[in-house]
Amino acid sequence: xxxxxxxxxxxxxxxxxxxxxxxxxxxxxxxxxxxxxxxxxxxxxxxxxxxxxxxxxxxxxxxxxxxxxxxxxxxxxxxxxxxxxxxxxxxxxxxxxxxxxxxxxxxxxxxxxxxxxxxxxxxxxxxxxxxxxxxxxxxxxxxxxxxxxxxxxxxxxxxxxxxxxxxxxxxxxxxxxxxxxxxxxxxxxxxxxxxxxxxxxx
Amino acid sequence: xxxxxxxxxxxxxxxxxxxxxxxxxxxxxxxxxxxxxxxxxxxxxxxxxxxxxxxxxxxxxxxxxxxxxxxxxxxxxxxxxxxxxxxxxxxxxxxxxxxxxxxxxxxxxxxxxxxxxxxxxxxxxxxxxxxxxxxxxxxxxxxxxxxxxxxxxxxxxxxxxxxxxxxxxxxxxxxxxxxxxxxxxxxxxxxxxxxxxxxxxxxxxxxxxxxxxxxxxxxxxxxxxxxxxxxxxxxxxxxxxxxxxxxxxxxxxxxxxxxxxxxxxxxxxxxxxxxxxxxxxxxxxxxxxxxxxxxxxxxxxxxxxxxxxxxxxxxxxxxxxxxxxxxxxxxxxxxxxxxxxxxxxxxxxxxxxxxxxxxxxxxxxxxxxxxxxxxxxxxxxxxxxxxxxxxxxxxxxxxxxxxxxxxxxxxxxxxxxxxxxxxxxxxxxxxxxxxxxxxxxxxxxxxxxxxxxxxxxxxxxxxxxxxxxxxxxxxxxxxxxxxxxxxxxxxxxxxxxxxxxxxxxxxxxxxxxxxxxxxxxxxxxxxxxxxxxxxxxxxxxxxxxxxxxxxxxxxxxxxxxxxxxxxxxxxxxxxxxxxxxxxxxxxxxxxxxxxxxxxxxxxxxxxxxxxxxxxxxxxxxxxxxxxxxxxxxxxxxxxxxxxxxxxxxxxxxxxxxxxxxxxxxxxxxxxxxxxxxxxxxxxxxxxxxxxxxxxxxxxxxxxxxxxxxxxxxxxxxxxxxxxxxxxxxxxxxxxx
Numbered sequence: 001x002x003x004x005x006x007x008x009x010x011x012x013x014x015x016x017x018x019x020x021x022x023x024x025x026x027x028x029x030x031x032x033x034x035x036x037x038x039x040x041x042x043x044x045x046x047x048x049x050x051x052x053x054x055x056x057x058x059x060x061x062x063x064x065x066x067x068x069x070x071x072x073x074x075x076x077x078x079x080x081x082x083x084x085x086x087x088x089x090x091x092x093x094x095x096x097x098x099x100x101x102x103x104x105x106x107x108x109x110x111x112x113x114x115x116x117x118x119x120x121x122x123x124x125x126x127x128x129x130x131x132x133x134x135x136x137x138x139x140x141x142x143x144x145x146x147x148x149x150x151x152x153x154x155x156x157x158x159x160x161x162x163x164x165x166x167x168x169x170x171x172x173x174x175x176x177x178x179x180x181x182x183x184x185x186x187x188x189x190x191x192x193x194x195x196x197x198x199x200x201x202x
Numbered sequence: 203x204x205x206x207x208x209x210x211x212x213x214x215x216x217x218x219x220x221x222x223x224x225x226x227x228x229x230x231x232x233x234x235x236x237x238x239x240x241x242x243x244x245x246x247x248x249x250x251x252x253x254x255x256x257x258x259x260x261x262x263x264x265x266x267x268x269x270x271x272x273x274x275x276x277x278x279x280x281x282x283x284x285x286x287x288x289x290x291x292x293x294x295x296x297x298x299x300x301x302x303x304x305x306x307x308x309x310x311x312x313x314x315x316x317x318x319x320x321x322x323x324x325x326x327x328x329x330x331x332x333x334x335x336x337x338x339x340x341x342x343x344x345x346x347x348x349x350x351x352x353x354x355x356x357x358x359x360x361x362x363x364x365x366x367x368x369x370x371x372x373x374x375x376x377x378x379x380x381x382x383x384x385x386x387x388x389x390x391x392x393x394x395x396x397x398x399x400x401x402x403x404x405x406x407x408x409x410x411x412x413x414x415x416x417x418x419x420x421x422x423x424x425x426x427x428x429x430x431x432x433x434x435x436x437x438x439x440x441x442x443x444x445x446x447x448x449x450x451x452x453x454x455x456x457x458x459x460x461x462x463x464x465x466x467x468x469x470x471x472x473x474x475x476x477x478x479x480x481x482x483x484x485x486x487x488x489x490x491x492x493x494x495x496x497x498x499x500x501x502x503x504x505x506x507x508x509x510x511x512x513x514x515x516x517x518x519x520x521x522x523x524x525x526x527x528x529x530x531x532x533x534x535x536x537x538x539x540x541x542x543x544x545x546x547x548x549x550x551x552x553x554x555x556x557x558x559x560x561x562x563x564x565x566x567x568x569x570x571x572x573x574x575x576x577x578x579x580x581x582x583x584x585x586x587x588x589x590x591x592x593x594x595x596x597x598x599x600x601x602x603x604x605x606x607x608x609x610x611x612x613x614x615x616x617x618x619x620x621x622x623x624x625x626x627x628x629x630x631x632x633x634x635x636x637x638x639x640x641x642x643x644x645x646x647x648x649x650x651x652x653x654x655x656x657x658x659x660x661x662x663x664x665x666x667x668x669x670x671x672x673x674x675x676x677x678x679x680x681x682x683x684x685x686x687x688x689x690x691x692x693x694x695x696x697x698x699x700x701x702x703x704x705x706x707x708x709x710x711x712x713x714x715x716x717x718x719x720x721x722x723x724x725x726x727x728x729x730x731x732x733x734x735x736x737x738x739x740x741x742x743x744x745x746x747x748x749x750x751x752x753x754x755x756x757x758x759x760x761x762x763x764x765x766x767x768x769x770x771x772x773x774x775x776x777x778x779x780x781x782x783x784x785x786x787x788x789x790x791x792x793x794x795x796x797x798x799x800x801x802x803x804x805x806x807x808x809x810x811x812x813x814x815x816x817x818x819x820x821x822x823x824x825x826x827x828x829x830x831x832x833x834x835x836x837x838x839x840x841x842x843x844x845x846x847x848x849x850x851x852x853x854x855x856x857x858x859x860x861x862x863x864x865x866x867x868x869x870x871x872x873x874x875x876x877x878x879x880x881x882x883x884x885x886x887x888x889x890x891x892x893x894x895x896x897x898x899x900x901x902x903x904x905x906x907x908x909x910x911x912x913x914x915x916x917x918x919x920x921x922x923x924x925x926x927x928x929x930x931x932x933x934x935x936x937x938x
Contacts, residue, residue, distance in 0.1 A: 011467070045394035095482060098398045115468040125480045128431045132424055150457070154450045157474075161449060162414045164281040165488065167430075167479045170472035175424040177386060178464070179340035179358050180366050182232060185386040188339055189393065190424035190471075 004113045004146045005198055012116030015173030016186065017194040025140070028197040029077045029105075032138045033084050035195060036062055036103045042135040044099035051097070061088040063101040065134065067126035077105070094129035104134030104191070108171075109160075110153060111146035111196075117172040118196065119157075123165055131171070137191040139171070143200045212535075212560040217884055219531040224362045226530070230892075232359065233529045234867075239465025240520070240574070252458050257578030259451045260443075260514035264504050270412040270445040271495060277415030283477050284492040287442075291321035291552075294496050298323065298404070298437055299330050301492055305435045307332070307401035311393075313419070313426035314338035315406025316354055316517055317439050317496055319539050320552055323404070334404075335396045337425040339389045346373060352533030354519035354541055355463045360532045393425075403429035407440045408459065408517070409452035410493075416476045417493065418452050420459065420469040427473055434484045436477070437492045442500050443513040449474070455516050455576075462576045463518040499551045508587060512551070514577030515544050521571035521581055526871040527564055530888045537561065543571035543581040550588045555596060562589045564882060566875030566889070567745060568839035583793070589747035598748070605743065606751035612737035612758065616681075619710045623677040630676050631659035657921060669880065671887035672918030675711050682713035686732045689720045696729035697821065698774040701763055703787065703810070705780035706738040707910035715779050715910060715931040719813060722937040726821055731773060735762035740794070741786040745876045753798070756791045760802050769805045775820065776806070779813040779933055781909035782876070785844025812841060814908055814932055818850035818857075823936075828859015833935065834902035835862060836893065836916060837869045838909035851908050851932055858936045865900035867893075872907075874915035890919045897927065904928045906935050 175190030288294035351357030522542025537545030873889030
């Protein structure tokens with residue numbers, strides 16, 4: 001673990017993000033699948049047209065979306081989901097799940113150590129919806145992509161935001177509010193949990 | 203909050219708020235918790251340097267506003283974004299309504315935007331038959347209650363979970379538990395369908411980055427992400443003051459904004475949209491995106507050399523978080539749309555004189571807001587300036603005019619004070635000739651007078667009963683200026699020569715403070731000059747919005763204190779025992795006379811030192827043994843924030859042979875605030891009570907401070923509330 005990764009992990013955990021470590025992408029994806037299997041099935045906020053309604057007899061499949069993985073990574077994840085069983089893996093079509101999905105799995109372009117922030121290029125609508133409509137967001141981040149502070153990555157951020165149609169997200173912890181009596185509550189509109197898997201590939 | 207709210211009805215609203223126990227408790231908890239979380243958030247950072255960086259970035263952007271707007275527009279249009287500029291609130295509302303009509307948007311979801319509140323956008327759109335839903339939880343709550351936000355970043359801070367549960371029960375038609383986790387889940391569910399059904403999303407923006415045509419939005423809930431993703435049209439309403447050259451500037455501000463707002467290192471989401479972003483439900487695959495830049499008086503502010511710094515505001519709300527008045531009465535009483543110190547100022551510019559005239563008086567001038575302002579804005583000064591402008595436009599009240607007239611004429615002013623001494627004989631309470639002194643040297647001074655003449659028995663008839671929260675001191679029979687000759691002892695080989703600036707309260711009400719100091723000066727071989735032509739420092743005139751009178755008095759004092767016409771070369775220091783005078787002479791006077799005597803004022807200001815600094819840091823007073831009584835310190839606002847003095851008076855308490863004991867919130871205002879305490883006695887009373895409770899919590903027998911205004915408030919309050927506490931000035935503790 002580099003110092004930066006340690007700072008990142010510490011700051012992210014301050015805002016209740018759960019930080020995991022993996023030595024390879026494969027391990028990271030396996031971890032995500034096991035997190036999904038061990039999580040509570042999601043509560044739909046409205047009906048999802050493509051899913052059986054709440055009263056259906058057979059147990060509904062758990063739904064995971066992974067909109068921004070490369071082909072090989074998606075294939076690996078897909079096999080891992082098949083092996084685990086009863087997981088429906090999506091790459092797109094998030095608009096059909098307005099009531100929510102169990103898990104959104106995304107790559108993060110960068111990490112910002114001093115605030116424990118993920119930087120995710122969210123130009124694609126699927127990424128935005130997957131990371132907002134899921135109950136658990138799992139972000140996979142290469143340790144080598146962690147920068148000390150936002151001020152240290154002005155060039156990268158300028159390049160990202162200069163593109164037409166760009167939509168760049170800083171995400172720090174889960175969706176939260178303190179609007180009632182200043183009591184912190186997690187998951188007002190977006191994810192109830194944020195997991196970050198730091199990958200330190202050899 | 204109608205256009206014609208009278209001062210009386212405003213005061214009635216304040217009283218109602220003061221009686222709201224939930225609000226009081228919520229505000230109190232927040233005020234205390236905020237201070238700690240802010241401190242933690244900035245731990246290890248150079249906050250002053252960061253504030254300066256933000257102030258410089260914003261000031262530069264305001265100077266180049268027109269060019270930045272042009273650059274942003276060119277870049278945004280090249281991306282395919284529609285850019286509009288609205289001169290007025292009405293223009294902005296009309297533009298947004300037209301976009302909704304053209305795109306056939308009947309349902310709109312919004313993320314939180316103070317700018318939309320500023321122009322009453324919801325009201326406008328709803329009147330046009332459009333369904334608008336706020337999606338920030340706090341904003342949704344106040345929208346459902348048909349209220350405005352009571353804080354810029356925590357809109358529903360004035361409400362309890364029970365009120366929210368009742369509201370949600372009405373909205374959903376099912377009983378809702380007053381359990382916060384569950385109430386939040388109600389919003390999650392209810393609002394999800396609104397997001398999905400909406401045709402158009404409206405957001406504000408925290409940043410508008412010109413060199414890429416990007417807007418930045420900070421939220422915690424993530425609602426802005428859904429607002430800008432699900433609907434097929436996105437409209438961002440952005441004040442032109444949000445324009446910045448580069449994302450580096452935006453990141454600088456973003457380092458301070460959430461820390462100052464809520465003590466968070468960063469908000470959960472910061473969203474940078476260059477747009478038009480992907481939208482899979484429209485044929486083009488791109489969302490229709492509009493940016494409406496709002497002026498609404500901002501150019502007028504930018505062009506005003508005095509007020510342009512107002513646009514350095516980053517809307518963090520910290521000025522409310524630390525405001526002693528906000529803490530007592532809540533946001534609805536402390537702003538029209540924009541809340542807190544900045545709200546007192548911007549209301550005048552955005553919403554007019556009528557909505558600002560009562561609010562702008564509700565400031566103790568404690569400077570707590572200025573000390574935390576992320577944009578480095580001199581808020582208390584600007585509040586007084588707005589007050590002055592309102593009086594210049596709407597007419598000066600008789601009371602204020604008379605004060606100005608009297609203050610400008612020192613002889614008349616002092617004659618009136620002497621006459622007042624005679625008049626008060628009718629209401630003087632001799633039985634109470636100050637038993638609350640820590641150690642009274644009975645007929646103390648060379649002038650043969652007890653140094654403190656006690657309290658008035660009852661208030662003169664001109665005061666109403668709500669002024670009765672503290673006992674008012676009597677005016678001394680012989681003011682300090684008439685005692686000076688007898689008190690002044692010639693000094694051989696003086697260590698220092700000082701000019702003493704008494705201020706009017708110590709000269710005429712508490713000459714004992716100065717008498718005690720004179721003993722110390724004599725004991726430590728200080729040669730004292732007391733220029734007889736000195737007058738009131740002029741701060742009361744500033745507080746009453748009488749700038750011209752304040753300037754005239756400042757110029758008189760600059761001459762009076764220059765004893766031998768040598769630009770103050772003849773004295774080593776100008777010492778004052780009044781922290782408010784010290785702060786006003788140092789910072790206020792040079793501002794007032796900058797077009798008349800700037801160099802003289804600067805030379806003068808350099809020589810001014812507060813009593814504690816002179817005794818402790820300059821003279822290096824040594825410790826004496828004493829009774830070791832537990833002594834609390836109330837730090838006058840104008841000492842700790844006005845003069846940045848913190849340690850000297852606390853050191854002197856220990857050196858006096860007593861024991862300094864810390865109290866909670868030593869640097870929080872006592873509620874005096876000069877004319878504030880007579881304008882808003884009920885609020886002043888509550889701030890005072892809170893202060894005295896804190897002192898009681900420390901177990902101190904003596905409460906020491908370094909400003910006669912604070913003494914007046916604290917001593918009178920302790921006496922009226924029957925508290926077992928002696929209150930005195932630091933000089934009296936040191937040289938009894």
